[in-house]
Amino acid sequence: MTNQDSTGDLKAExxxxxxxxxxxxxxxxxxxxxxxxxxKQRGAELYENVRDKGAEFVDTARKRGAEYVDQARNRGQEYAGQARDEARRLYREGERRAGEVAGYAEDYYDDLSGMVRRNPGQALGIAAGVGFLLGLIIARR
Known part of the structure; x- marks a missing residue:
């Protein structure tokens, strides 16, 4: 073998x-x-999946929030109606009792004015004593 052959073989190799x-x-x-x-495809698929799940979560949260708002509104209206009914009942009860007290006051006024007419001196003495006591109490303050 020659040098050229081996060089050619080396070059070819x-x-x-x-x-x-x-x-x-x-x-x-x-x-x-x-x-x-x-x-890239897997990343895009994962992105789409996460985006869909996020949108689904937001939609579910929005729906539940709307349901809670409706429930709260309904309960508020129900409680407001109950409070209105109770206020009306209390007002009517107060009017009834005020009428009773007015009736009692008229009866006591009639009794007291009859007593003052029968005993004017005694009534004047009692009134003066009560006025004196009230004056002392007010003066101490």
Whole structure:
């Protein structure tokens, strides 16, 4: 074998090795590109899934919030109606009792004015004593 033959063989072998390395690099690049595309697709799918779940969560929260608002409004109206009814009942009861007290006051006034007419001196003495006591109490303050 000659030097030229061995050099040519080495060159050919280096060329083949370079071509093999280039093919391997191309194949590895293609695999990496496929893996990247797959990862992109998975990421897009995950993004869509998360976005859909988030929208679903917001929609559910909005619906529940509206339900709670409606329930609170209904309860508020119910309680307001009950409070109105109770206030009316108390007002009517107060009017009735005020009428009773007015009746009693008229009876006592009639009795007292009859007593004052029968005993004017005694009534005047009692009134003066009560006025004196009230004056002392007020003066101490």
């Amino acid at each position: 280096a060329r083949r090795a370079a071509q093999d390395a280039a093919r391997e690099a191309r194949r590895a690049g293609e695999e990496a590109a496929e893996a990247l595309d797959t990862a």
